Amino acid sequence: MKQKLYSDIDAAIADVPDGARMMFGGFGGAGFPNNLIQALARKGTKEIFAISNNCGTRDGELGILFKLNRIRHIIASFPGPHSNHFQERLAAKEVTIELVPQGILCERMRAAAAGLLGFYTAVGVGTEVAAGKEERVIDGNRCILEMPIHADFAFIKAEKADELGNLTYHLAAQNFNPIMAMAAKTTIVEVEEIVPVGSIDPESVMTPAIFVHRIVQAKGIRYAG
Amino acid sequence: MKQKLYSDIDAAIADVPDGARMMFGGFGGAGFPNNLIQALARKGTKEIFAISNNCGTRDGELGILFKLNRIRHIIASFPGPHSNHFQERLAAKEVTIELVPQGILCERMRAAAAGLLGFYTAVGVGTEVAAGKEERVIDGNRCILEMPIHADFAFIKAEKADELGNLTYHLAAQNFNPIMAMAAKTTIVEVEEIVPVGSIDPESVMTPAIFVHRIVQAKGIRYAG
């Protein structure tokens, strides 16, 4: 059986090609896969199509990738007050952004995960985010059609993994991570702790192993930016 | 603050009117709110529009309500090999059924819970379940439009509740229960055990209290049918 455990973080991300569609977990400083992002920066993958709630915090989180000009387009909900590298690239027209309501960002990724082909929502009707989207009325409610967001890779952060890939998250650090784990073709997780198979109670597993493809021990940065 | 805890199961369901749209949790004998169903049978609510994976097991689970001819229409996925009371009512044209693929049943309830107005899926395309539904092609895939399923009440079963309504489920007895808890206007849960607020670890809560409106201690039937 193929092992999911990688001892070398650079090996775990070695096949992420230029132009990859990539999801990055994290919110409010918590649950960011900072060590995976740093490895990606070292590797030099460029022309990335990114999906993330925000756009980096100074040099931290996705900041380093904008600083190095590795991201070409991003789908995000809230770039954030310290996304200065992103804002500079945006002003220089080196990156484009699709701004999405935060819950709709979650649902579009979940739709991809769940094999749904689109959904109707009232969120965003009459606002800038409705531009270019199909609009209709269902049961008297104006709504727009939102499409799934898929990805080649998700970089996520969890607290514990067993060697099969079952995950748990710490406090509010799960945020986008469980959703992205389900939505990407290949999910790579960095964890605080790797535990033996059988040591996570089946009722306590937050992301089942089926969604997790590669596991690395987080070493170095926990919070960045 | 309004108390969610009811000491009397009949009081907890006293306001369920004739014609109510009702969800009932449970699958494979596990996680059925059997004591709530028995209370509803005692109360005599009729003309029920039911939503449930199956249609009763002999006299057990929903069987008693079909036996008493209290259900007028049901949305279900798999009536089941021992749904004899339902099958008799169906043959006598005393009840109608909408058969739905099981995962689509879940998603339609979740769509209601999540404030979505409809979604497209490839499941059921070209089959009987596509009859009368809007069909289109998205990204080269044939798909049909599925609509949310709402309910006035959900009757569910959980293992533990705290007095605020945070729930945990036992093993595979969660099945449809957490979804229905989120989808109905009023969710009534029967539990094996009521515990003090604060005694369920916040990371272990499976259904947050916001989705739960009334709590009763299960007394009597655990498995039925």
Add this chain to the structure above:
Amino acid sequence: MPDKPRLTREQIAQRAALELPDGAYVNLGWGIPNLISDYLPAGITVFFHSENGILGMGRRARAGEEDFDLVDAMKVPVTLVPGASFFNQADAHLMTRGGHLDVAVLGGFQVSEKGDLANWKIPGAKGSGGIGGAMDIASGTKTVVVCMEHTTRDGAPKIVRECTYPLTGLRCVTTIVTDLAVVDVTPTGLVLREVAPQWTATEVQQLTGAKLNFADAPPEMRLK
């Protein structure tokens, strides 16, 4: 413009706190709403929701008590109350969009007489702007209270006939609490429910860009 005292931001928050029913599940937005948790009336229990996946947020964490995996939507370390729970961001917004929260209190740049809300982007501001959870919350929540100053720094009304700022949502606002008034959005137009101490309904109307309906003299804004 009358040169009379207006409510402080803290007083706006204090007044808005009275809109929260006992037992309510509540989301508080950036700005003034974030001050509300300090002003809950005695005997009222509410459960604070955060869109990063928390129900039952307590007070801010004290120095030394912080866990940076337990932060609110503004990235501030917080604590929990007994009976709290964690969940993922999709479930957090299932709660907002699906109408499960009782009240959301949001900041605002403009509110229209129909209850349209603009609160995420100032026209002409540089940079990308950011939506965050505001559109989901405004769209789905049963009762949306907006806290804001009654006018801009330049004295322009923020309650208007039609919003000119980029919209957050259509017909979503229930009540507006400002430094001058409490205004309800109703099917027949805006209703001036209360006015700030020393202010008259007519004076408040002069600083409002849409018609306010009121009978006789509306009562003074209560803070407790």
Add this chain to the structure above:
Amino acid sequence: MPDKPRLTREQIAQRAALELPDGAYVNLGWGIPNLISDYLPAGITVFFHSENGILGMGRRARAGEEDFDLVDAMKVPVTLVPGASFFNQADAHLMTRGGHLDVAVLGGFQVSEKGDLANWKIPGAKGSGGIGGAMDIASGTKTVVVCMEHTTRDGAPKIVRECTYPLTGLRCVTTIVTDLAVVDVTPTGLVLREVAPQWTATEVQQLTGAKLNFADAPPEMRLK
């Protein structure tokens, strides 16, 4: 019809077990597929999924060991393997529909040459019939293996040009394992991969309602 021995249901299951790759996540349907877990080759680890919210089902529970809150989709008490997990039914079908399972093995009434599957309802049968998880599983799973007898009790082919029974899904079947053959559904039609011991490709073709492609004599069905 040649009066020669056909594979038993157990042997069909045994052959189908060889289609499961090491490390695969697998759902087993009602009927013959449910026998497969007894025939996994040595050295192969697969993880069984159940649509009521289990990943990592183990063997059936022994007498006295049952917990009726831990049952498979057929209501049979089961056990867990180390590393199992529980989740709700929506997430269970997110896995099926979203393409997360590697293989599903389903029973079948008919399979068409394009890979359409009919497996939930017999025309004219009394009662409501029931769909269960079959449509979600057939629609989403990467590899769908159908286990069935090659012909009905009356000798009619179950592999057909067009299904006449109510459909479960269109173009969803990857491979068919019967008591006479292993047949792959390919873009250019059905390919006869293996035939049962003592049977010839021509004989199998005679009992099949659609054209089977094969080069020379296909190899004998292996069971291990």
